[in-house]
Amino acid sequence: MKYKKFYILLIFMVIYILYVSVSIYSYSNINDLRKADAALVLGAAVWGEEPSPVFEERINHGIWLYMNGYVDKLIFTGGKGENTSISESAAAKYYAIEHSVPENDILIEEKSTITQENILYASKIVKENNISSVLLVSDPLHMKRAMLMCKDYDLTAYTSPTPTTMYKTTKNKIIFLSREVFFYIGYQIYRLF
Template structure:
C-alpha cells in the first residue's frame, strides 16, 4: 500500500512538472491590453538579470504593438535603493517606453501579491486582456493565480532566460512544483 501511495505521489509530481514546463513553452499568446511584468528583485537600483529579461520582453511586446500598457509589479526590500516596480519603470523608460504607458504596483513581495495588488490597477484602467511576463517555468502558477482572480491572463514567456542549462532549470522547476503544490493546497 505504501508503495502505491509513493508511486501516485511521483506521478502527481511528474505531471505537475510536465504541465509547468509545457505551459511555459506554449505558443505566441497574441495581443493584449497590457503586459503584467512580474517583479524579480533588484540589486541596488538596477533590475537583476532575471528581472531584466522580463523587462526586455515586455518592452519588445510594447514596441511590436502587442500591448499598449506595461504594468510593473514589485515592492521594495529594505536593503535596496528602489523597489522592483520603480526599477522596472526606469528601465523601460530608458528603453524608450513613454511614462504614460507604464503603470506601477509598488507594495507586493510575492507572485500572489504581484497579481492581487495589480488586479485593481488593471480594472481601474480597463485593461481586460493581459499578457503575464515572466520566466517560462514561472508562468503556469502565475497565470493560474491571475485567472482565478478573474483576469483574462495569458502567458508571455521570456524568450531568453537565466535558466538555460539543465543544472539551472531543474532547481527552478523543482521550486515551481513545490510552490504549485503549496498553492493548490493552501490557495497562497
C-alpha cells in the same frame, strides 16, 4: 498492511509530482502572443537600483511587446526587497523609460513580495484603468502557476514568456522547475481552503 498503504501513498505522490513537473515544463512552451491592452510583467530581484539579469529579461520582453504594438501599456509589479532602496516595479519603470517607453504608458504596484501578491495588486490596477486583457510576462517555467493565479483573480491573461530566460543551464532549469513544482503544489493546496 500499514506498509502497503504507505507505499501506495508514496507511489501516488511520486506520480503526482512527476505529472506536475511535466505539466509545468510543457506549459512553459506555450506563447499565446496576441494584441492585448497591457503587458503584466512579474517582478524579480533588484540589485542595488538596477533590475537583476532575470528581471531585466522580463522587462526587455515587456518593452518588446510595447514597441511592436502588442500592448498599449506596461504594468510592472514588485515591492521593495531586503537591502534595496528601490522597489522592483520602480526599477523596471526607470529602465523602461531609459529604453524609450513614455512614462504615462507605465503603471506600477509597489506592495507585492510574492507572485500571488503581484497578481492580486496588478488585478486592482487592471480594474482601475479599465484594462480588459493582459499579456503575462515572466520566465517560461513560472507561467503555469502565474496563469492559474490570473484565473483566480479574474484576469483575462495570455501567456507571453520571456524568450531570453536567464535559466539556461540544465542545472538551473532543474532547480527552477523543482521550485515551481513545490510552489505550484503548495498553491493548489492553498486554493482548497
